[in-house]
Each structure stands twice: as structure tokens, then as C-alpha cells.
Amino acid sequence: STQSTWESNPAFRMFVTAEIHPALPANLISRSLLLVFEQPPGVKSTLLRTYVAGDRAKLEKPAERERLHFMAAWLHAWVQERMNYTPLGWSKRYEMNEADLRWAIQIINRWVDATSKGRDHIDPASLPWAALQTLLGVCVYGSRIDNTFDQTLLETFVRKLFQPKAYDLDFKLCTSSDGSLVLPEGHTFPDFSAWVSKLPVTESPEWLGLPATSHEMVLSREGQSTLRKLVTIQDLFEEPVAEDTQTRDSKPKEAVESGMPAWAGRLLGPLKEWSDLLREKQEIRLKHLGGNEGNPLMRCLQREVPLINKLLQELRQDLSDLIEVCHGQLRSTNRHRTLIQCLAKDVIPSWWLKFACLPGITVGAWIADFARRAARIQDLAERPPSDFHSSPFHFGWLLFPDAFITATRQSVARMFSWSLESVEMTLVVGVEEHTSTQDAGVNIVGLVVQGAVYSNGRMELPKRNQLSEELPPCRIVWKQKSSSQRATSSKLFPLYLNAARSVVLCQVHLEVDTQVPDHVWYERGVCLLAWSE
Numbered sequence: 001s002t003q004s005t006w007e008s009n010p011a012f013r014m015f016v017t018a019e020i021h022p023a024l025p026a027n028l029i030s031r032s033l034l035l036v037f038e039q040p041p042g043v044k045s046t047l048l049r050t051y052v053a054g055d056r057a058k059l060e061k062p063a064e065r066e067r068l069h070f071m072a073a074w075l076h077a078w079v080q081e082r083m084n085y086t087p088l089g090w091s092k093r094y095e096m097n098e099a100d101l102r103w104a105i106q107i108i109n110r111w112v113d114a115t116s117k118g119r120d121h122i123d124p125a126s127l128p129w130a131a132l133q134t135l136l137g138v139c140v141y142g143s144r145i146d147n148t149f150d151q152t153l154l155e156t157f158v159r160k161l162f163q164p165k166a167y168d169l170d171f172k173l174c175t176s177s178d179g180s181l182v183l184p185e186g187h188t189f190p191d192f193s194a195w196v197s198k199l200p201v202t203e204s205p206e207w208l209g210l211p212a213t214s215h216e217m218v219l220s221r222e223g224q225s226t227l228r229k230l231v232t233i234q235d236l237f238e239e240p241v242a243e244d245t246q247t248r249d250s251k252p253k254e255a256v257e258s259g260m261p262a263w264a265g266r267l268l269g270p271l272k273e274w275s276d277l278l279r280e281k282q283e284i285r286l287k288h289l290g291g292n293e294g295n296p297l298m299r300c301l302q303r304e305v306p307l308i309n310k311l312l313q314e315l316r317q318d319l320s321d322l323i324e325v326c327h328g329q330l331r332s333t334n335r336h337r338t339l340i341q342c343l344a345k346d347v348i349p350s351w352w353l354k355f356a357c358l359p360g361i362t363v364g365a366w367i368a369d370f371a372r373r374a375a376r377i378q379d380l381a382e383r384p385p386s387d388f389h390s391s392p393f394h395f396g397w398l399l400f401p402d403a404f405i406t407a408t409r410q411s412v413a414r415m416f417s418w419s420l421e422s423v424e425m426t427l428v429v430g431v432e433e434h435t436s437t438q439d440a441g442v443n444i445v446g447l448v449v450q451g452a453v454y455s456n457g458r459m460e461l462p463k464r465n466q467l468s469e470e471l472p473p474c475r476i477v478w479k480q481k482s483s484s485q486r487a488t489s490s491k492l493f494p495l496y497l498n499a500a501r502s503v504v505l506c507q508v509h510l511e512v513d514t515q516v517p518d519h520v521w522y523e524r525g526v527c528l529l530a531w532s533e
Contacts, residue, residue, distance in 0.1 A: 016028075041081070041084055042081065042201075042203050043078070043081055043199070043203055043207055043208075044196065044199040044201065044203065046076070046077035046080055046081060047073055047077050047199075048196060050073050050076055050098055050101055051069075051070060051073035051192070051193070051196065052193045052196055052197070054073075054098070054101075061118065061120055062112065062116040062119055062120055062122045063121055063187045063188075064112075064121065064122055064124060064167065065108075065109070065112050065116075066189055066192065067166065067167065067183075067187055068108045068112065068127075068132075069108065070183075070192045071161055071166060072101060072104045072108060072136070073101065074161070074173060075104070075136065075141075075157070075158065076098075076101040076104070078157065078208060079096055079141055079154070080096065081208055082208050082210070084218060085205065085208070085214050085218060087499070087500055087502075088210060088214055088217060088450070088451075088467075088525045089210060089214075089525065090150050090153075091149065091150050091501040091502070092147065092150075092501075092502065094144045094150075095144060096141060096144055100141055100144075103140050104140050104141075107135050107136070107140065108132065111128050111131060111132060112127070115127055124166070124167040127164070129163060129164065132162050133155070133159050133162050136162065137154050137155040137158035137159070138155070141154055142154055148494075148504075149504075152522055153522040153523065153525075156518065156522045156523075157209070157519060157522075160519045161173075166183065170182055171183045174206065174207045175206070176204045176206035176207060176212070177212060178204060178206075181199075181207065208523070209523025210524060211451060211462075211465060211466075211524060212465045213465040214467070217467065224360060225360070228346065263340070263344065264326035264327075265326075266344070267322065267340065267343060267344065268323065268326045271322050271326065271343075273364075274315075274319055274363075274364070274367045275316070275323065277367060277368065277371050278315055278316055278319070278367070279316070281312055281371060281374050281375070281378075282378075283312075284305045284308055284309055284374070284378050285305075286298065286301060286305060286381050287382050288382075288383070288384045288385065295411065296406075296407040296410035296414065297404075297411055298385055299407065300400075300404050300407040301377070301380060301381060303400065304377055304398060304399050304400065305377065305381055307354055307355075307399060308373070308374050308377055308399070311352070312370075312374060314351075315367070315370070318335075321336060322336060322340065322343075342363075346362050346363050348361070348366050352366075355399040356497055356498075356502075356503055357369070358499060358531075359500050365533075372397060373399065376393065376394060376397040377397070377398070377399075379393070380393060388442055389441060389442060390443065392443035392444060392445045392473050393444060393445070394446040395442075395444045395446075395530065396497075396498075396529075396532075397446075397531070401497065401531075402497075402503070402505045402506070405425070405476070405505060405506055408442050408476055408478065409425070409478055411440065412440045413478070418480060422481055423479065423480055423481070424480075424481050425477070425478055425506060425508065426476075426478070426479055426509070427474055427476060427477075427508040427509075427510065428441070428474060428475040429454055429457075429471055429472060429510070430457070430472045430473070430474075431443060431472075431473055431475045440477075440478070441476055442475065442476045443475050444473070444475070444476060445474070446470065446530070446532075447470070447471040447474055447529065447530060448469070448471065448529040449468060449471055449528055449529075450468040450499075450525065450526065450527055450528075451468075451521075451524040451525045451526035451527065452521070452524065452526045453466070453469055454469075454471055454472070458489075458510070458512055459493075459510050459511065459512045459513065459521075459526065460512075460513045460516075461513070461516060461520070461524075468529075471528070489512060490509040490510060490511050490512065491509070491510065491512045492508070492509055493507070493509075493521075493526055493527055493528060494506075494527045495507065495508055495527070495529075495530060496527055496528070496529055496530070497529075497530055497531060498530070498531045498532065499532060501527065505530060
């Protein structure tokens with residue numbers, strides 16, 4: 001073919017529709033005219049879109065059918081709106097859309113038709129509630145969920161919503177500080193549509209079962225995300241046309257005097273600060289390794305210490321090289337240029353990420369966090385193995401705290417000649433900082449509880465609108481399953497690595513306030529965190 005066949009027609013236009021996703025090519029977006037159609041947030045907006053204005057078959061018999069349709073729409077709105085509070089609402093975002101609601105309506109219609117057999121009315125108690133709960137909670141919405149505690153949350157809410165009491169006149173959809181939302185008394189589509197239209201525009205996270213201050217977390221996260229995007233789109237090597245006095249004064253004195261490029265002047269200060277922070281850290285050595293090579297806790301540290309030392313050496317070398325590059329004393333390589341681009345955009349280089357950290361953390365905060373981890377592991381490396389069972393430490397600072405939990409389990413099983421399958425973990429909250437007992441437990445500090453408070457020896461709902469608080473010193477104890485009597489007033493809560501809730505370290509049983517319904521603990525997203533900012 002000739003060259004002319006490859007030339008585009010000036011009148012050519014292409015229309016592309018897509019969801020907002022990070023995988024969309026940046027070049028395509030920058031060369032296009034964009035029209036963004038974003039669905040308004042809120043339970044009311046979702047109900048207006050999916051229930052009031054949604055396409056659906058008008059089935060009148062039996063009269064009890066329409067209430068089930070509305071309950072399915074409320075369930076869908078509840079599931080969708082909790083996505084906006086990730087990771088508090090859900091541990092991650094799931095791909096759920098209106099097709100799930102249509103599927104749920106079809107399931108309801110099929111089971112209602114099979115039960116009513118053409119009658120005008122049926123007894124709500126005769127509806128197959130167990131089948132509806134299983135199909136909606138496991139097959140429809142549950143099929144998208146891969147987190148055990150998210151699945152428990154969904155099934156608990158479905159059981160609370162789809163039950164015979166939903167036909168009572170005072171059935172509460174949710175409870176908030178401003179009052180309760182009660183399911184409308186009517187049984188027709190206009191009745192429920194009118195009720196939705198009268199809902200207030202301002203909604204509380206308590207409608208979703210979340211703490212009232214959850215929106216503050218969302219606003220903070222959105223602000224940080226916006227700032228990060230603004231930094232990302234900046235061009236580091238774009239020299240200013242005219243450097244004003246404020247910009248010149250913000251650069252280090254030596255950068256101004258040496259006449260180095262603006263990008264080097266902006267990076268030089270942070271590079272030296274980070275380098276000074278890591279320069280004081282010495283190579284970590286295990287002082288009590290001899291004769292304890294078989295100890296599971298020492299084997300755990302044998303994995304941590306070499307990785308800390310290697311990463312520490314790599315960070316020092318990279319920062320030292322970049323300082324020389326900024327001064328013009330070293331010629332930059334591809335590695336250096338990639339480092340400069342990452343650090344200028346406050347993004348951690350991929351080869352530095354040797355352990356899980358909080359997504360979106362800045363480079364300065366990550367380096368400071370790594371320095372503190374190195375100091376904590378240095379302290380652990382100087383302890384004898386027997387000291388782990390009496391002196392407390394912050395195990396959230398470990399690079400791999402899940403491996404430490406496994407090591408404590410192996411250590412106890414080995415000490416008492418138990419099989420690994422016969423032991424289970426118990427978390428004792430509120431122990432003395434220095435304890436010497438015969439249970440071979442480990443004292444830890446720094447655990448944080450979200451969505452609840454620990455008071456009077458049990459988990460309770462906070463009296464103030466607070467999202468989290470630090471627990472008193474705790475003790476991890478491993479006991480044989482046959483000898484441990486689990487109280488009926490205890491609930492199982494996840495222990496996550498950090499607030500991202502992407503890594504589950506273990507599950508722990510804690511005593512709870514029995515006056516609080518079970519579904520409240522799951523809807524509030526109550527959990528424990530090993531590391532927090």
C-alpha cells in the first residue's frame with residue numbers, strides 16, 4: 001500500500017465509552033475530548049436510579065411481592081454505597097452493578113411465584129426466607145466477594161433484612177443518631193417510590209451501619225489522592241521560565257550557588273535528610289544465635305535481619321548516588337533516572353518495596369517508617385529467645401509479622417510437645433508489660449481497634465464518634481483446642497496488617513457487649529490493626 005493510505009482523514013472521529021479505570025491509556029485521554037457521566041453518590045440517589053426509574057416488569061400478585069423488590073433495591077444500594085467507604089465499608093472494591101440487582105429480582109420473582117401459585121396474598125412466614133438469604137448472600141452478591149469477613153458481613157446483613165419481621169409496621173432498615181428509617185407501610189410501587197422521594201438529601205454513614213465520622217476518612221483519602229495525582233502529572237525536568245524569589249529561596253544554598261538545575265535543587269534537600277536518617281543505622285547482628293538455630297523465633301529473625309541489612313545498604317547507596325548526580329559528580333544511569341522520576345513524584349521505587357506497606361504512603365514517611373523498623377528489629381536481635389515471652393514489643397514493626405505469629409505457634413507446640421493442628425491462638429488484652437508465666441505467650445503492644453473500643457474487659461461501642469483507639473498491652477497465648485472453653489459472648493475479629501485491610505494476619509476471639517446485636521459489629525467494620533500511622 002502507498003503512504004497516503006496510512007494518513008488519517010481530518011474528519012475522522014471515534015467515540016469510545018469506558019469506565020473510569022487506571023488502565024486507560026494516558027495518551028488517549030490527553031488527546032481526546034472527555035465527557036464524564038458519574039453517578040451521584042448516596043443511598044437515595046441509588047434507589048431513585050435503580051428502583052424508582054429502573055426498568056422492571058410490573059407484577060402485582062401477590063401483594064407481598066413489591067416489598068421484596070424494594071428490599072432487594074435497598075440491599076443493592078447498601079452494597080454499592082459501602083464501596084465509597086473502602087476499606088472500612090468493604091476491605092476492597094468489588095465489581096458489582098445493576099445486573100446483580102436484576103438477577104436478585106428474578107430470583108425473588110421465581111420463588112414468590114412458586115410459593116403464591118397465583119394467589120393475591122400469601123403469609124410472609126411461608127416465603128422461603130432461607131433460600132432467598134442463601135441465593136442473595138452467597139450466589140448473587142457473595143459470588144463477587146473473596147474476603148471471609150466481607151462475606152460474613154454480607155450474609156449477616158441479608159439475614160437481618162430478609163426475614164418475616166420485614167412485613168411488620170415498625171421494621172427498621174437502619175438506626176442513626178438522627179432517628180431510625182422505618183420501612184414504609186404500603187405494599188405498592190407508588191407507596192415505596194413516594195417514600196424514597198421523601199428521604200433527606202443529606203445522608204449519614206450510619207444508614208450503612210458505619211460510624212458517624214466515617215465520611216471524614218473518605219474526605220481525607222480523597223484529598224490525599226488528589227494531591228498525589230497533581231504531583232504525578234508534573235514534569236520534573238520542566239524548567240521554570242522565570243524563577244521567582246520564593247522558589248529560589250526554597251532551594252538549598254549550595255544549589256543556588258552552584259547553579260545546578262531546578263530539579264536537582266528540589267531533590268537535594270530531601271535526599272540529604274533521608275541519607276542522614278539512615279546513616280546512623282548500623283548493620284544488625286543476631287547476638288544470641290549460637291545454640292538457638294532451631295528456635296522458631298530465632299529462625300523468624302534470621303529472615304528479617306538479612307533483608308533489613310540488604311535494604312538498608314541499598315537505600316544508602318541509592319541516596320548517595322543521587323546526591324552525587326545532583327552535584328554533577330556522577331553520571332546518571334537508567335536506574336538513577338528512574339529513581340529521580342519516582343522520588344520527584346513522591347512514589348516509592350518498586351525495588352525498595354520489600355515488605356507490605358500502606359498504599360499511597362509518601363517516600364519520606366516510608367523511609368522514616370523503615371528507620372523505625374530497623375531500630376525495633378535491632379532491639380529484638382539483641383534479646384535472648386527466652387526474653388520474647390516476658391518483655392513486650394511492637395510486632396507490627398516487623399517486616400513479616402504473619403511469619404512471627406507462625407513462629408510463636410511452632411515454638412509453643414515444640415515446647416509442650418503439641419501438634420500444630422491442636423493449638424489455637426488466644427489474645428489476652430490488658431496484661432502487665434512484664435509478665436513471667438508458664439504459658440509461653442508473647443507480649444505485644446501497639447495493636448489498634450477500629451470501629452469499637454475495649455473497656456471493662458470486652459469490646460463495646462464507642463460513646464464518642466471515634467474510629468479507632470490503641471489497645472492496652474496484649475499477650476498472644478497458644479492453647480490446646482480441647483482445653484480452651486470458648487465463651488458464647490465472644491466474637492471473631494480479623495487482625496489486619498494495617499489500615500488498608502488487604503493482609504489478614506490472623507483471627508482472634510474477643511469478648512463483646514452482649515447487648516449489641518451481632519450484625520452491628522460486622523457492619524461497623526470492627527477489626528484490629530497491627531500497624532498504624
